[in-house]
Amino acid sequence: MNNILDKFPRTQIVHAPTPLEHMPNLSKHFGDYNLYVKRDDCTGLGMGGNKARQLEFYFGEALAQGCDTILITGAVQSNYMRMAAAFARKCGMDCHLQLEDRVPDKPAEYHNSGNVTLYKVYGATLHHYPDGEDEEGADKQLKEIADSLVNQGKKPYIIPLTLSETPKGALGYVAAAFELDQQFKEQKLNPAAIIVASGSSYTHTGLLTGLRLVDNQVPVIGACVRRDAVQQKARVHQCAQYLCNNLLDTSGDLKTLIDDADVLVEDFCLDGGYGKITDQTKNAIQLLAHNEGLLSDPVYSGKAFACAFGLIEQGRFQQGDDIVIIHTGGTPALFAYNSIF
Incomplete structure (x- = not known):
């Protein structure tokens, strides 16, 4: 099997x-x-x-397509984005992370420590999306960021949030x-x-x-x-x-x-x-x-x-x-x- x-x-x-x-x-x-x-x-x-297991298949496809940049969206303290940034660096790729405000009224430590610290250590480019309950909107903004990267000569790959993609x-x-x-x-x-x-x-x-x-x-x-x-x-x-x-x-x-x-x-x-x-x-x-x-x-x-x-x-x-x-x-x-x- x-x-x-x-x-x-x-x-x-x-x-x-x-x-x-x-x-x-x-x-x-x-x-x-x-x-x-x-x-x-x-x-x-x-x-x-757990996200490492999932990312093996996204990065496999991205590399097979000759992509050089990964884009992903998630909560401010997203384990998925932290691991995507690590995976990108391991594969010699750039990484753009979009932080969604899913958990309101959190203190400064929430926005400046934990996974956020590691995003910065990995040198990821950070973007922000204000609505934490709008998966379609978050994916749409990722697409807009990807389009701008294409105009700069990059070849981006989007890891989607919604189930509209396989x-x-x-x-x-x-x-x-x-x-x-x-x-x-x-x-x-x-x-x-x-x-x-x-x-x-x-x-x-x-x-x-x-x-x-x-x-x-x-x-x-x-x-x-x-x-x-x-x-x-x-x-x-x-x-x-x-x-x-x-x-x-x-x-x-x-x-x-x-x-x-x-x-x-x-x-x-x-x-x-x-x-x-x-x-x-x-x-x-x-x-x-x-x-x-x-x-x-x-x-x-x-x-x-x-x-x-x-x-x-x-x-x-x-x-x-x-x-x-x-x-x-x-x-x-x-x-x-x-x-x-």
Whole structure:
């Protein structure tokens, strides 16, 4: 099944396979459960994170087209943009980052530390977009920036935000699903669930699709980080449709591959919206740090851990269950939330 991805240009930089580790102290803390973490904070480049897997396919296409500049848009503290800047420099390309104001009323530390510091270290050109909830507008402004670069003799490549373009980034987590399925077999695990942050939905959708392609039926639960459960479920369905129909040529099998019952999302850990943090996520971050020495960010992985811990406390799992949480990285963003800790 791995060869289904061979037709796509790819720049392989990720340190893979990333570890699948047992968390003995947290397992003991919650009682008779076996908690595991998939360490995609250890993907290697630019302080690591899940976006590296997605970027392998975008940069593969960009380099195949002879592009010399990458453009991408995201939140002020975007892990995606931080890793895109690192990837660009690794590939000898220029990088333009567009910062969207998705999280209002944040102190100066939010706008001047964490990932923002790393954008500057990488020497990326920064642009700004004032509306954090206008994906179409943000992509439109990226296109305008790209047009101006063309006039300067550059050959830009846009990594889009909306689903109007084919979500090539999800291919990275189809590959990760194959990797994870193999690790389950090696470690003799039969997880009751995999829990992953669900925002753009590329990680969530790719993981779910890849597992189903290898006939692994483990439930994949998306912890909402930007939209409520109804909106996020619709987005995962839409992304899965694009992925299966336009990329993987499985359109005839989509309904049997992924049905409505496969798309599981939880929004009790949303904490009021993207980039916002309440005691629920703060406590989960500290519980992970105090028990396992692991750091997680407040925007994505911290909410995935908060979701997992909340589901355990709600009695959603049986004692003795194996539960896997995807650590998507994002640790630099912790520094932008210094005042909360």
